[in-house]
Amino acid sequence: MSITPYPEPPVNVRAEMRDGRTIPLELAYIGKTSRGTHVWRSTWPLPGDPRSGDILNVRADQLPTNALLEILTANGMITRRT
Numbered sequence: 001m002s003i004t005p006y007p008e009p010p011v012n013v014r015a016e017m018r019d020g021r022t023i024p025l026e027l028a029y030i031g032k033t034s035r036g037t038h039v040w041r042s043t044w045p046l047p048g049d050p051r052s053g054d055i056l057n058v059r060a061d062q063l064p065t066n067a068l069l070e071i072l073t074a075n076g077m078i079t080r081r082t
Contacts, residue, residue, distance in 0.1 A: 013027060018056055040067060
């Protein structure tokens with residue numbers, strides 16, 4: 001029996017920007033909440049302001065169950081729960 005240090009990560013996470021760019025996101029595992037949710041956070045902030053609509057969407061090819069993505073931005077943080 002092997003024990004893995006981290007849960008299965010999200011795959012191919014990317015932000016779709018209003019100007020047409022798609023920016024790939026690198027994630028770091030932050031830990032597990034008291035409710036058992038695994039938290040993954042982007043390692044660098046995205047340009048733009050989510051409140052002004054600069055970031056249209058955050059997508060992933062595969063999002064594990066019971067995960068929370070924290071996406072850092074220049075003006076705050078947006079999150080997406082699976």
